[in-house]
Amino acid sequence: MAKVETIEAKEQNIYSKIEDSDEIILETNNLKVHFKLDEGLLEAVNGVDIRIKKKKTLGIVGESGSGKSVTAKAIMQIVESPGQVEGEIKFRRRDNTIVDIGKLSPKGDEVRDIRGGEISMIFQEPMKAFSPIHTIGNQLIEGIMLHVTKDEKEARNIAIETLRSVGMSNPEQRIDQYPHELSGGMRQRAMIAMALCCNPSILIADEPTTALDVTVQAQVLDLINNLKEKSGSAVIFITHDLGVIAEMSDDVAVMYLGKVVEYTDVDTLFFGAVHPYTQGLLRSIPTISLKNQRLESIEGTVPIPMNLPKGCGFYSRCKFAKDGVCNVDDIPLVKVKENHFVRCVLAKEQ
């Protein structure tokens, strides 16, 4: 087992920084999103550091409630009230200037310019992305005219070509249809077209295939992979499904209770995971060789991130948890080897 360096990751400057690497297009540093509720302070995202690299996909995986979607919403500056965002969200704009999205006004011009134009998002449910009272074309053209060209005819042509590129048949006619007139798979394609029509530097896909049947799911995943190759965009792919992570990701951040608990490249994740939570997720994937055996699942559920005790967030569900060791202080993310970081005090013993 690799030797664990027990110095806090950040102190060692384990990640290269956006200023030092042309490869990095977005980085978050100590990103926090808290909701002040009547019941107490809900710490949905609690100190997340991620790096998004050009032409690469970062998969974010974890069970429901681990803070994946709220992390994405913070990057887009679309966290609902009463959410408060803290920490840095440094983004390399097309002109190579670096802005801290977290410091921009969520309703200001610069955020609007970035959102939809340079960073765009696709959701699980396409009806969320479309207005039901306007045609697909009107909605695509509006975005293109805001970010790409003021010429309506040119914008319509770009919209048609983008619909064609995502595999929409008959785009010249489909463009004038309303969202409810399209099938689920076609609506998903239209939403991807809307996200891509301005050629974003980053595409955030939040469980984009969960609601689709298996064949359409595979087509949509292929589409995202192909478009990444063609357009050079980076992708943040959010899912609870490790099978999809294997297919889509270059790097992976495993999230639990608002924190990244393991961060590494996709091969190391599948063949050398160290965190007990990641290992539990891996044991719950069905495989052909395990066809007749019971799958293990991680007992219990992700707690609500409110009034949390000190120590490891996974303590209450961890098979290896040690009283007096894991429940004393907050656990830092440590480097186990190059490009592999784990938040577990027992990582060394495993």
Ligand SMILES: Nc1ncnc2c1ncn2[C@@H]1O[C@H](COP(=O)(O)OP(=O)(O)OP(=O)(O)O)[C@@H](O)[C@H]1O
């Ligand atoms: N608008 C909000 N107000 C209050 N709490 C919220 C809000 N949005 C999210 N949360 C809480 O923040 C935590 C993280 O939620 P989030 O949606 O990011 O989880 P997730 O990992 O994306 O899960 P899922 O896969 O179910 O979407 C959860 O406890 C959730 O209940």
